[in-house]
């Protein structure tokens with residue numbers, strides 16, 4: 001199958017005026033302000049990947065029997081475009097998103113979009129919507145996704161798919177501010193992923209299944225939910241949409257191993273940066289009981305969540321039905337701050353890039 005496609009460009013006839021865009025970018029929040037364009041690529045069993053377009057962002061007509069609306073055959077990615085000091089734009093490790101998108105596709109019985117086309121689609125959108133990348137701490141959050149678009153109610157892999165990339169200008173992810181520690185609720189009732197399930201795939205269905213647990217967290221005045229493993233209800237897996245790390249008083253760190261968790265690109269980058277700094281890091285199971293004991297004894301100094309949207313976020317308070325505990329002084333710790341700075345400095349082009357993680361769009 002061909003791994004090149006010609007993108008046909010249809011620029012927006014009436015793009016958002018500069019003054020209106022500036023007002024939107026002044027305080028974009030997360031996921032509410034969208035750029036003017038989108039990229040669409042179609043797939044059918046008969047034609048393969050075809051009809052690649054850059055076009056005005058607009059509603060997509062769908063048949064009410066489109067398979068995704070019934071059986072949730074859908075996957076997505078999330079990455080950010082940053083504005084550089086010289087007025088250019090960069091992406092952070094987009095090839096990893098392209099690869100993970102293929103892995104998610106495989107798990108959901110969907111066709112694999114060639115990596116090259118995935119990257120080109122993102123470059124096209126960032127190029128045409130370059131004015132939507134905010135200055136300062138903001139970024140342009142890129143959301144590639146793909147869904148089953150066959151008009152058919154039978155349960156089987158769809159014969160038609162639509163791949164779309166949209167972009168959203170964003171500021172800080174958590175309302176409380178970038179370095180404020182969050183509180184987490186440890187769900188006892190609900191799990192996120194079981195062995196053999198879709199936990200390692202970035203599919204919308206995983207999020208649908210996490211919402212009730214997140215609502216429970218919110219009800220208990222927590223910012224986020226932490227999931228335990230489905231088999232033993234003992235081992236810490238991850239948050240609803242972020243991986244988790246633990247920092248100990250001997251300087252070492254632990255993060256749960258891959259398997260049922262989502263293989264985060266931020267997680268992988270933190271592991272590499274920590275090893276670069278000579279910090280011993282383990283990818284090892286860590287139980288909730290141990291977490292509580294180590295937090296109480298002082299063996300555990302810090303814990304943080306990580307993901308593209310919020311980068312590194314310190315965890316201050318852990319709440320469960322039988323009580324709560326505080327990590328360190330309940331605020332952001334030194335190691336969390338140090339690793340966050342190291343990562344953000346590379347992402348923003350303020351530090352050298354020894355692992356060639358930065359992809360220049362223009």
Ligand SMILES: *Cc1c(COP(=O)(O)O)cnc(C)c1O
Nearest residue numbers: 241242243262264265266307308
């Ligand atoms: C996307 C995601 C992450 C973080 O992945 P990054 O590549 O670091 O953004 C973690 N957990 C879940 C469930 C996710 O969907």
